[in-house]
Amino acid sequence: MDQSEIINLWKAYDRKLEASLMLNKSNAIEITRLKTKSLLSSMTPLKIFTIIVGMLWVGIGGTIVVNLFVHAYASVSPFFLYSAAFQLLLTAIGIGIYLYQLVLIHQMDITDTLIKTQKRLTQLKSSTLWVARILLLQLPAWTTFYWSMDLIKSGHLPYIFLNSVVTLLAIAVSLWLFINIRYENREKKWFKLIFEGKEWTPVIKAIELHKEIEAFERE
Amino acid sequence: MNQEEQFLEMLENHKGILYKIANAYCRDAEARRDLVQEMTYHLWKSFGNYNDTYKHSTWIYRIALNVAISFYRKDHVRKEQTDILTDSILNLKDTEVPAESDQHLFLLQQFISELREMDKAVMLLYLEEKSHKEIAEIVGLSESNVGTKISRIKTILTHKFSTFKNQF
Numbered sequence: 001m002d003q004s005e006i007i008n009l010w011k012a013y014d015r016k017l018e019a020s021l022m023l024n025k026s027n028a029i030e031i032t033r034l035k036t037k038s039l040l041s042s043m044t045p046l047k048i049f050t051i052i053v054g055m056l057w058v059g060i061g062g063t064i065v066v067n068l069f070v071h072a073y074a075s076v077s078p079f080f081l082y083s084a085a086f087q088l089l090l091t092a093i094g095i096g097i098y099l100y101q102l103v104l105i106h107q108m109d110i111t112d113t114l115i116k117t118q119k120r121l122t123q124l125k126s127s128t129l130w131v132a133r134i135l136l137l138q139l140p141a142w143t144t145f146y147w148s149m150d151l152i153k154s155g156h157l158p159y160i161f162l163n164s165v166v167t168l169l170a171i172a173v174s175l176w177l178f179i180n181i182r183y184e185n186r187e188k189k190w191f192k193l194i195f196e197g198k199e200w201t202p203v204i205k206a207i208e209l210h211k212e213i214e215a216f217e218r219e
Numbered sequence: 220m221n222q223e224e225q226f227l228e229m230l231e232n233h234k235g236i237l238y239k240i241a242n243a244y245c246r247d248a249e250a251r252r253d254l255v256q257e258m259t260y261h262l263w264k265s266f267g268n269y270n271d272t273y274k275h276s277t278w279i280y281r282i283a284l285n286v287a288i289s290f291y292r293k294d295h296v297r298k299e300q301t302d303i304l305t306d307s308i309l310n311l312k313d314t315e316v317p318a319e320s321d322q323h324l325f326l327l328q329q330f331i332s333e334l335r336e337m338d339k340a341v342m343l344l345y346l347e348e349k350s351h352k353e354i355a356e357i358v359g360l361s362e363s364n365v366g367t368k369i370s371r372i373k374t375i376l377t378h379k380f381s382t383f384k385n386q387f
Contacts, residue, residue: 012321021310022309027308029227111281118337
């Protein structure tokens with residue numbers, strides 16, 4: 001079948017459609033009356049809520065930690081101070097990513113060219129993977145904040161040893177995940193275990209499409 | 220004529236575009252119905268900001284293809300929003316579905332559906348005999364790049380047809 005035959009085939013299909021396709025006007029009118037928000041704007045309230053909660057957490061926590069650093073450094077456990085500061089810093093970065101996503105949502109224009117719109121949409125989705133990496137990086141902070149200098153000085157070796165093992169494991173796991181949570185590992189069993197499900201499948205597909213668009217532009 | 224009437228008139232004049240895109244991106248009837256609904260919804264939402272420097276068809280293709288390409292990321296949120304209407308917006312008058320009435324057409328549609336998301340869009344626009352300039356405006360590539368893509372996709376399509384012919 002050559003090119004002109006293919007085009008003629010499509011034209012014939014077009015004619016058949018023209019003759020038999022009917023627009024259900026009452027349904028189309030109903031669409032114009034809908035007050036529901038689009039998929040993207042429906043994502044906004046949840047993100048704004050997360051940002052507000054995160055900012056409160058970082059703001060209040062940050063104020064307390066900074067005050068402790070400045071005014072009570074000698075009397076507060078340095079383990080608590082540095083763990084809390086680390087956790088707050090990573091939460092602040094997470095909030096930064098959410099803010100970036102809000103900017104992308106705000107810039108989204110469905111009437112723009114396919115490449116521009118789809119790139120923004122896929123960037124929006126794939127940046128969610130970064131949030132997971134950042135959040136998992138916090139893991140060690142939750143195993144060290146309750147340590148104290150008294151514990152070290154007490155010389156209670158089994159307890160110190162056990163806590164150190166847990167912390168080292170948490171560091172190793174969070175670093176490993178931070179490095180390895182990448183699209184390239186999507187077929188690995190551990191990756192599927194963490195990221196399979198309703199929330200993550202669209203993220204992985206978005207990254208897939210992003211790569212496809214990049215290749216499409218290059219080809 | 221108020222905005223709603225203008226929108227319905229535009230939809231009536233270009234309803235085939237929505238059907239053909241939905242058919243290329245969704246082979247499942249229920250998903251296709253949802254996709255047409257979502258495309259209509261986004262067209263209406265953007266209708267107030269219609270930029271008349273573009274033809275109606277160019278504008279519709281941009282929105283409808285953008286929605287169709289994003290549609291595979293369907294999740295529960297989207298499902299809730301697209302299940303508002305129980306009936307289809309577009310219906311075929313007779314029971315004979317054009318897509319299955321002709322073996323070649325059926326094959327062509329199958330080959331199109333096998334293409335990658337962006338190639339599929341270019342292919343549909345090529346079959347609609349859109350100019351390279353218009354395809355470039357819709358997709359966001361340069362005209363020369365569009366030319367290269369079309370000739371590559373045409374080769375794929377012709378090859379698929381000849382492979383099929385040789386098999387049977």
